[in-house]
Amino acid sequence: MIFKNYIDAGIFMKNVNSCVENPNDNFVEKLKEIFSRRSEKNSKYSLRAFARDLQIEPSLLSKIMRGLYPLTEAMLQRIARRLGLSEEEIANLVQEFRLQNKALEEGKAEKANTFFPIAIDHLKYISESYHIDLLALIETVDFKNDIGWIANRLDLSEEKVKDAFDRLVRLGYIVLNEQKVTLGKPQYSTLGFPSTSDSLKQMQATSLEQAIKALFKVPLNERSQSTLTFAVDMKLIPKIIDEINSFRRKINKLASVEGKRPTEVYHLSLSLYPVTTRNNRR
Template sequence: MKKPTKLDQEQRIQDFRFVLQEQLADRCARNQNYSLRSFAKMLEISPSALSAIINGKRPITHKMKERLGLKLGLKITDLQKLKSKPHGNTKKIKETSAEIFQPIALDTFAIISEPYHYALLELMKTENFNWNAKWISKRLQVTVSEINMAVERLERVGLLERDDEGKLFDTTKGFSTDIREGLSSLAQRRFQERSLEKAISAVQMVPNERRDNTSITMAINTKDLAAAKAHIKEFRRRFCSTMEASTVVDEVYQLTISFIPLSTGDEN
């Protein structure tokens, strides 16, 4: 099967600003020391100008779109298909079904594949939460740029909205911070990769008393895999309900379960 390209018109929102956002998010994910300033240096543009463009506060001229796009390795024909307006499609999506989110491929993919989007929604529930990008970035151990982009993405797909006073609130009521059935397998794989990377890092960085990493190895009949997945799903949801029962919460945790084969199929 052909791997989806970055500019697959069926798979992304046609707005150059979101191309920049995606590129920055990808680079930050690959290198924890990468920043908006690093991205601006590569593009040969001032950090303040790039920040204004990414946040929709500065329009993108066709000339600038072409200059920045070529530095990103995009083709002129592809750039011509992308909008240059400072604000993309900001229409709010009220529904929460997987079918509604599927058409918003770029944002849906970004939300699913970068766990800090969901971590932000959960962090909002914690005691003494502060809507300050620097404070949030420190708590979630990601960059300020990633937090700002995450907030905008969550707003665009309707998971965050603003009240009459302009304050952000979570529209999901805690029910959307999970991988939805029906979304692309590529998005799910990327989400799981990021989650496992976090788990590996925690083994090295987090004291034993603040985490739990256990495993068990078993021989099974693969005909029981469907039942195994059902049991895991039931446990995951029951565990979540139990842990969220407290009226006061202070940290965001992630449960990552892997049930994988250690042996290869018998070809004989």
């Protein structure tokens, strides 16, 4: 799933790579080694026969051996026992599987925190937040390179979508390769821009307008909007902001690491501000 996150007046968009990563490379090599040994002993021993011995479908075994199907730990153990491996060998394979899986998840989390800055001179051209929404929409699994379809999904006019699309192509944020549409970079960020930037404020404002629109149009089970009003010692504000940032990072990690097949574009908007006027601001 793709999220846009707002922090210190900054906006960034994240995406998740859709390729299948395999945490059981060592086990796949073991499978290939055993199949090769059996084939050498019996020239008629086929992949179909190997699948029969392992009690799985030949097509599934083919995908596993080509690294195209990520096994679960339980499935790995089941196949390993059908191979006749010792409990010690199985335990070693499981340990390797867990270590590789942990490394993959940590790698995804690290990748999820790498961003490419939007050029500051470009921001004035894409200050309406639907430009970022369009970039995020490209990463959904059912994206169609069709102006009418995009307009319907983002609830915008076709003219506005066409102008935004052309602008993003011209600025290099969208790349067209024949009929295929991809992002120029995997993740974009406006963090680090001056919080006084008028373009950045405009981007924030349009997003808040969308939040109001969602309040009246989107079913409650598809959104979460709430407000907390409280009295506070100003000395605690930095600590509260740190807690908000920690929560934002947690949501970011959840969406980036566990979101395998994004279907929708969401905003996560976090605002903390005073409603009282301090004496020194009067």
